Amino acid sequence: MSSGAGLVSAAANARGDLAAVVSTGPRHAVLVTAPAGGAFGAPRDINPGGLAATAAVGLGPDGALVVAYYDGVSRALVRRGAVGGALGAPQALAQVRNRPDFSAAIDGAGTATVAFGRSLGRDGIGVAVARARPGSARPSVCP
Numbered sequence: 001m002s003s004g005a006g007l008v009s010a011a012a013n014a015r016g017d018l019a020a021v022v023s024t025g026p027r028h029a030v031l032v033t034a035p036a037g038g039a040f041g042a043p044r045d046i047n048p049g050g051l052a053a054t055a056a057v058g059l060g061p062d063g064a065l066v067v068a069y070y071d072g073v074s075r076a077l078v079r080r081g082a083v084g085g086a087l088g089a090p091q092a093l094a095q096v097r098n099r100p101d102f103s104a105a106i107d108g109a110g111t112a113t114v115a116f117g118r119s120l121g122r123d124g125i126g127v128a129v130a131r132a133r134p135g136s137a138r139p140s141v142c143p
Contacts, residue, residue: 009104011059017083019057019065027051027072033065033083041084047071053099058113059083060106064134068093068102068114076100076116078130078139093130093141094118110134 008021008029016036022043023029029052030043046052051072058066063083070076076094081087093114100116107113111133118128132139 008054009056009102011057011065011104013059013061013063015061015063017059017063019059019083021046021055021057021067021069027053029055029069031057031065031067031081031087035063035083044087046079046087047077047090054101056102056104056114058104058106060110060112061108062110064106064110064112066104066106066112066114066132068104068116068130070096070100070102076102076118076128078104078112078114078132080112080132091138093139094128098125112139114139 006023008023010020012018018034029046032040032043034040052069053072055069068078076096077090079087097119103115114130120126130139130141
């Protein structure tokens with residue numbers, strides 16, 4: 001990674017796994033992970049071939065992870081994966097008109113939760129929450 005890299009979001013779990021989203025340039029970010037007691041692996045693009053303007057990572061107790069990000073154009077997206085593994089395909093959370101901030105977490109049961117800001121129109125900002133249980137095909141979003 002370049003010397004201009006900056007930490008965007010980081011997470012750790014009780015067994016010592018680590019995951020971090022690192023900005024590597026304007027509106028570009030990568031995910032790096034390390035198993036408990038191990039070294040960080042190769043960086044993985046959060047949005048290959050596209051932008052990742054803002055992002056957050058959540059890490060579960062078993063090493064499962066979720067990365068939520070804004071594509072820099074009009075969509076809030078999420079990808080699932082695991083420490084040391086590949087990221088799954090992007091899943092759309094919502095169309096957005098603003099550059100949302102994200103928060104992400106995975107609880108002890110493996111349910112991933114992502115919260116993000118969403119424009120409600122004229123001068124209004126709300127918080128949307130998306131949840132997905134382990135094995136679910138798509139996250140459910142509550143505006």
